[in-house]
Amino acid sequence: MRRPLFAATAAAALLLSGCSASDSDAGGDEVAWSYTSGDGETYTAAEIPTRIIAEASSAKALMEFGIEPIGIWASNPIEEDVSLQGVDFSGIEVLGEEWGKIDVAAAAELQPDLIVGDWWPVEEAYSGLEAGVEEESKKLAELAPVVGPAQSDSVVTLIEGYAELAETLGADPDQIAESRTAFDAAVADFQAATAEKPGLTALAVSPYDTSYAIAVPEHAPELLDFQQWGLNVIDPETPDPDFPYWETLSMENADKYQPDLLLFDDRWHPGNEDTLAAAPISSSITAFAAGQTTTWPGYWLHTYSDYASELTRLAGVIRSADENLVQE
Amino acid sequence: MTATAVVPPASMARSSVRAGVLLAATGGLVLLALLSLTLGSRDVAPFEALRVFTDPTPSADATVIREMRLPRTLIAIGVGAALAVSGAILQSLARNPLADAGVFGINAGAAAAVVVSAFVFGSMPVSGSVWFAFLGAGATTVAVYVIAAVGREGATPVKLALAGVCITALCGSVTSALVLADPDALEELRMWQVGALGGRYFPVLTQVAPFLVIGLVLSLCTGRILNLLSLGEDLARGLGVRTGAARAGLFALVAVLCGAATAACGPIVFVGLMVPHAARLITGPDYRWILAYSAVLGPALMLGADIIGRLVLPGGEIPVGVVIGVLGAPAFVLLVRYRNLVEL
Known part of the structure; x- marks a missing residue:
């Protein structure tokens, strides 16, 4: 059931843009979006991603700079998580509130064009896709490119990474x-x-x-x-x-x-x-x-x-x- | 396996041997208690550890020994005695050598009550959930007895065991349902799945001590009744025992003892099951002696297991319930094998 949905998503994306991040044959000269992610790779797309699914903390980081995702997943019940207070997630679809569990079918229906989470250098994985996460949840990565700044020895570097990502996604530099x-x-x-x-x-x-x-x-x-x-x-x-x-x-x-x-x-x-x-x-x-x-x-x-x-x-x-x- | 022979008139010689061995066992228990005060993850020289009881100068060592290891030791002694003595009573009442608090749904009831309380009121410190554990243990014991007592023959051993199995299953499903629905309840249950003595200090001890002390004192006086009941229903009645009332009273004692023990440190397996057998092995079938020996050997087992659990992991500890489970299984097998050989 998930596969046809995914195919439809990809087809729709192709129809809309004539090109997608994973397709290189459709005249990939036009690069409207480019971002060097925590894993060291540079991701590009012919259009600036707008349908973003993000880990809840990452979502909070992007939202502070005015970039609102359409779906989020959290490791804990959002209401109780101290890290997720003071932000209004209303209108954003919640795809999971337990570590390691993401509703990938619901995520596919949102037709995302970008997925955002912290990059964990030690585990060499993005949040939500680490070792121990349910295999079903990891299929999230098949829906769209996964990007995000790396965790490091300073929180400031991490936030700067989100600021940089938000800017590529159209955030106001003045803000x-x-x-x-x-x-x-x-x-x-x-x-x-x-x-x-x-x-x-x-x-x-x-x-x-x-x-x-x-x-x-x-x-x-x-x-x-x-x-x-x-x-x-x-x-x-x-x-x-x-x-x-x-x-x-x-x-x-x-x-x-x-x-x-x-x-x-x-x-x-x-x-x-x-x-x-x-x-x-x-x-x-x-x-x-x-x-x-x-x-x-x-x-x-x-x-x-x-x-x-x-x-x-x-x-x-x-x-x-x-x-x-x-x-x- | 329960006694079937008429209690022989104990000769002075045999009595004094039993008393002597009991005294030696009590000496061993005192030694274990001293070890429990001196050994632990914090390095305190043995004499220094005992000196803090005479020297009132406040120090971190004194705090650890007086306020952390002392209540822990006392709880271990009280719980060990309560579980072993109630195990002896249950095995006699149920005419079932495998009877202990677990079989009668008492642990399951305590766990279910703790989880329900966490679900309704949110998580709480140990000193709060103790009361719910007690309530749950008491309620299940009463429920098991009442269910078993319905019908003409009253609470027969078989009906008691069946009612226990039913109540255990019921409490288990309540617990699972709530734990799946509520993370608070899961957090709380984690502490009640395996018996532990760590993190229990004087507030817990003072909460359960009255129940343990009164329950133990009364239990130690039931030896004669248990001896008569073990003669069989008809003979006991013929000798003037009101068997129904006696069973109900004994059950109430078990509820108090197991409830308080489970409330203090969670479910502990094997103590109630194994210690009465070991006691019987030493003393023969006279319940007066079985109870007395259980009251000494139970605490010794608890303390010994707790000390081992404190020492095996550097920097951490293994809950006493786990140590007893690991050591208890092979020990119980040996005990049963040995008894079979003796009986053959």
Whole structure:
């Protein structure tokens, strides 16, 4: 059932444009759209793609620059996902709200001409098409070219990648520049705040019932950014060998690192803070006992506006924090 | 496999041997409890670990031992005793050597209640879901008993087992349906699928302790009744036991014990099944001794398994329910084989 639909899509695209990205024989001189994607390849089309299906975070990034997709898929229920708040997806078809599950039949009916997701260099795959995703869902890639900027060691690079993609899709450069200016101001403010508290150390954590996971900045682009901008985010000593994003401690050892400021992964907040509070060892974590805690945006930032508001909030927390809470 | 012989008048000599072995076992339990306080993922020197009980100076080590390992140890002891003793009572009541909390739908009931509560109220901390687990365990025990008691003969062993199977299936389908519909419920269930002692501290202990203590004290006094019931329905009645009332009372005790145990740390297999057999192997058929031995050997098994689970993985721990499951299966096979040889 899916195949005829796909054939119809391709035929319609050919009829409309006389040419498509995958067809090189129909006089491919006219290139109206070209984009060098995260996987290193340059994709071209004779017309600027307008029927876009995007992973929800990518969709949010494009929408900030005025490019609205016609379909999205998310890894979690959209209403509950902290990374998808503050954006109006109404009128956009939702093709999945569970990791690894995309309704490809519904996607085919939307007749997309472009599919957008983050490129993950380590996994060498786009969001939604990684190892572990259901084979049925991966057929999404057959509907249209899949593109997107690469995840890297800075969230800023990722957002710049989306700005660049949005521009090729017809976004207003002035609007992009405007978001960027506001964001740069937030970064400057954050840098000023960390400069005021040079001794402040921070630790990014995610507590569970019996374990206490510490984020490894090397694999958390926003934490690398924070370090770049002057916040001393502690690098844990022994990342888990099989999943180096975290160093997982047993709850009994949760006092191993003593930061001045404790940052909770905001995706599971406030539940994770309650979990830590229930564990008696939390009284031996000086920052927690002193109430010097806040959240950090855990692995989800995709837009200048989200990043700017997080930086502004964190700058406020940093300014009011006691940088000498823990004596070395 | 339940006792069929009339209880022999225990000679002074045999009694004192049993008492001596029981005392030695209790000594072993105390040793395990001390190990449970001193061993764990956090490195604390053994003497330092015991010193925190006399020295009130606050320190992280003291917090870990007094507020994390101590409640955990006490919960393990209470739960181990409750499961083993209730297993002994259930095996006698059901005349079924394979009876334990699982067979009677008690674990399934607790899990279903936790999932329903997560579905209705959203996820909650362990100290909240404990009550729902308790409610579920109690409700299923009562339901199983009431269903089995309908009809002229009352709650016969076969009817009890069948009712247990029905209720288990019912609770299982409720759980599956809700878990498929609601991720909150799934998250909550994950904790209740395998019994664990990690993450349970004093609030959980104080919630279940009254039920465990009262249930255990009363259970340890039921040895005589169980001995008489094991003579068979007619003989017990002839000796003046009101068998219906006795069964109902014993069932209520089991509901309290299993409910509290499951509420405290989730479903634990094999303790209720295996420990009474081991106890019987040592003591012979007298339930007064079987109950006493169960109350000591059950906690020893729980503590031993929990300590192993804490030590095998560097930096993490294996839930006690998994350790007991892994160790319990071969141990149970050995036990049954050995008993068969003895009985042959």
